[in-house]
Amino acid sequence: MTPIEIGIVDDSLSAAVPSAASRRAANPAALPGNLLTVNTISMLTLVVLLAAWWATTTAGLIAPLFLPSPQSVLGKFWLVATKGFMDSTLWQHLAASLGRVLCALVAAIVLAIPTGIAIGLSRVAHGILDPLIELYRPVPPLAYLPLIVIWFGIGELSKVLLIFLAIYAPIAIATAGGVRQVSQNRLRAAQSLGATRFQLLRYVVLPSAVPDILTGIRIGLGTGWSTLVAAELVAATSGLGFMVQSAAQFLVTDVVILGIAVIAIIAFALELSLRALSRRLAPWREQGIS
Amino acid sequence: MSRLVIDQVTVHYPGSARGVAALEDVSLVIGPEQLVVALGPSGCGKTTLLNLIAGFLQPTSGRILLDDRLVSGPSAERGVVFQDDALLPWLNVLDNVAFGLQLRGMSRAEREATAHRTLQLVDLVGFEQNPIWQLSGGMRQRVGLARGLAADPRVLLLDEPFAALDAFTREQMQELLLRLWRKIRKQIFLITHDLEEAVFLATDLILLSPRPGRVAERMQLDFGLRHSQGESARSIKSGRRFIETREYVLSLVFAQREVSTT
Ligand SMILES: Nc1ncnc2c1ncn2[C@@H]1O[C@H](COP(=O)(O)OP(=O)(O)OP(=O)(O)O)[C@@H](O)[C@H]1O
Ligand SMILES: [Mg+2]
Numbered sequence: 001m002t003p004i005e006i007g008i009v010d011d012s013l014s015a016a017v018p019s020a021a022s023r024r025a026a027n028p029a030a031l032p033g034n035l036l037t038v039n040t041i042s043m044l045t046l047v048v049l050l051a052a053w054w055a056t057t058t059a060g061l062i063a064p065l066f067l068p069s070p071q072s073v074l075g076k077f078w079l080v081a082t083k084g085f086m087d088s089t090l091w092q093h094l095a096a097s098l099g100r101v102l103c104a105l106v107a108a109i110v111l112a113i114p115t116g117i118a119i120g121l122s123r124v125a126h127g128i129l130d131p132l133i134e135l136y137r138p139v140p141p142l143a144y145l146p147l148i149v150i151w152f153g154i155g156e157l158s159k160v161l162l163i164f165l166a167i168y169a170p171i172a173i174a175t176a177g178g179v180r181q182v183s184q185n186r187l188r189a190a191q192s193l194g195a196t197r198f199q200l201l202r203y204v205v206l207p208s209a210v211p212d213i214l215t216g217i218r219i220g221l222g223t224g225w226s227t228l229v230a231a232e233l234v235a236a237t238s239g240l241g242f243m244v245q246s247a248a249q250f251l252v253t254d255v256v257i258l259g260i261a262v263i264a265i266i267a268f269a270l271e272l273s274l275r276a277l278s279r280r281l282a283p284w285r286e287q288g289i290s
Numbered sequence: 291m292s293r294l295v296i297d298q299v300t301v302h303y304p305g306s307a308r309g310v311a312a313l314e315d316v317s318l319v320i321g322p323e324q325l326v327v328a329l330g331p332s333g334c335g336k337t338t339l340l341n342l343i344a345g346f347l348q349p350t351s352g353r354i355l356l357d358d359r360l361v362s363g364p365s366a367e368r369g370v371v372f373q374d375d376a377l378l379p380w381l382n383v384l385d386n387v388a389f390g391l392q393l394r395g396m397s398r399a400e401r402e403a404t405a406h407r408t409l410q411l412v413d414l415v416g417f418e419q420n421p422i423w424q425l426s427g428g429m430r431q432r433v434g435l436a437r438g439l440a441a442d443p444r445v446l447l448l449d450e451p452f453a454a455l456d457a458f459t460r461e462q463m464q465e466l467l468l469r470l471w472r473k474i475r476k477q478i479f480l481i482t483h484d485l486e487e488a489v490f491l492a493t494d495l496i497l498l499s500p501r502p503g504r505v506a507e508r509m510q511l512d513f514g515l516r517h518s519q520g521e522s523a524r525s526i527k528s529g530r531r532f533i534e535t536r537e538y539v540l541s542l543v544f545a546q547r548e549v550s551t552t
Contacts, residue, residue, distance in 0.1 A: 183376065185372050185374060185376035186376050186377075186378060188344070188346055188364065188370065188372075188376070189370060189372060189376040189377075189437075190389070190393070191345075191346075191363075191364035192344055192345075192364045192365070192366070192368060192369055192370040192443075192447075193366055193369070193389060193390030193393055193437070193441050194365060194366030194390060194393050194394060194441070195393050196393075199393050203378075203389075203392075203393070204378065207378065207380045210380070282380070283421065283423070284379035284380070284421070284422075284423045287423040289379050289423050
C-alpha cells in the first residue's frame, strides 16, 4: 500500500515541478506582473542606496568623519581632480595605478600563455610548473609582499611584480585548461588535412583556447586590481591605493570614499570591457559551441 | 587511380576485455571509383576501421597500404569528414573550406578561388562569409564535405556523416554525395548504421559483425551508380530489386544478431 502511494506522489512531483520551473527559466518576462528586468532592479537598488546615504548624512545622523555626505564626496572629487591630493591630481593617481596594472598585465600575458600551453601539452612541463603555481596561488599577496620587498627593494619593480604574480596564475591555469580541452576531432580534422605539429598548435589549439585565455585574463585582472592597494602600500608616492591609504592616515574620509569609488568603477569597467571583448572574439561560445 | 588495401588487420584496444578484438583479421580493397560502405551495429568496429585508414590509429597486426605505400599516420591524401562536423568556429565558411590549402601554404587568392569552386559543388554559394555557427546541421555537414574535397585527397573517408540529420536532409545529402562522387571520380569509404543508406549508396557493401569485429558479408550493388547516372532516387528506392536487397541485408543483420546472442 504505502510504497505505491509514495510512487504516485513522487511521480506527480517530478512531473509537475520541473515543468513549471523550466517554463519560468525559459521565459522569465512572460510571468504576469514581471515588468522589471534584472538591470532595472539593479539600478533601483543603487538609487535607493544613494538616497539612503544622502538622507542619513544630510539629517546629521552620522558624523561626517565616519560617513561624509555624497555632496561632499562629489565636491572632493572636483577638488582632487583639479587641485590634487598628496601632490598629485586624481588623474595622476589613476594613471600611476593603471600604468602598474598594465605593465603587470602585459608581462603576465606574455609569460603566462606560453606557460599554460606548455602545461597543457607536455607531461613534463605539467609536472614541473603545476605544483609551483598551485603553491603560491592560494597565498594572499600581502603575505609574500615582505619577501618581495627584501628581494627587490621598495621601487616600482616590487609593486609591479606583486600585481604580476596575482595575474599570472589565473591566466596560466586557464590557458592550460583551454589547451587540454581542445576537441580531438578538430585536431584529427586538421591532421588529415596535412597539418604539422606546429600548425596544429598555431591554427587549432591556440584559437580553441582563446575564450579560456580571455576568461583567465578577466579573472587575473580582477585579482590584480585588488592587489593594487597592497602593492601601493610599499613606499608609493602616487596611485589610487596610496591615495586611499594616506587619506585614511589623515582621516580625510571623503577622499577615502572617493578613492574606493574610483577603484570600484575601474574594476567594473575592466570586467565589462573584457566580457565584451570575449563576445567579440569568441561569439560561438554564446551559441553553445565550445 | 589509387588503390587502398587493408590487409589482415587486427586491433586490440589496450585495457579492453581480454581476447575480444575491436577488429579481427579484416581485409578489404578499395579500388578506383568505388564507394565502399561499411555497415554494422553499434560497437562492431566501424569507427575503429575508419580511424585505421585515416592513420589516427595503428593496427595491432596487419597493414594498410595506399598505392603500395604503408599508411603510418594521418595525411592529406586521406581526407576525413566527421559526424560532428569538426569545423573551426573561429573561421568563416570560406576559410574553413580553404583551411587544408592554407596549411599547404597556398596563396590566399588561389585557395579562396578553389574553396569557392568547391562550395559551388556542395550548393553553398552565398554563404562564404557566414560564421559556421549560423548554419544548419545539414549545411555544416556540407561545409565539412567541401573542406575535405578542397584539399583534393586521394580517398575520402566519412564517419556516419549524415547520422545527426533529419530524414529529409539525410536523403538530400546522400544524393549530393553520389553526384559529387561521379563528378570528382574519387574513391569513398563511408560508414553508417543506416541500412537503407548503405544499400542506396554502396558500390561495395561490407557488413561487419561485432565482438570481434569481422567482415560478415560483402556485396556488390549498383543503386548508387544508377542514381548518379540519372535515375531518380524515388524510383530506385521503390523498385523491387532495391526492396529485396534491403530485406536481404536486414535478414543478414538479424541472423548475425542471433548468432552473437546465443
Ligand atoms: N579508445 C578505445 N579504447 C578501448 N576500447 C575501445 C576504444 N574505442 C572503441 N573501443 C571498443 O572497440 C569496439 C568498436 O568500437 P567502434 O567505436 O569502432 O564501434 P562503432 O562500430 O564505430 O560503433 P558506433 O556505431 O556506436 O559508433 C567497441 O566494443 C568499443 O567498446
Ligand atoms: Mg562509430
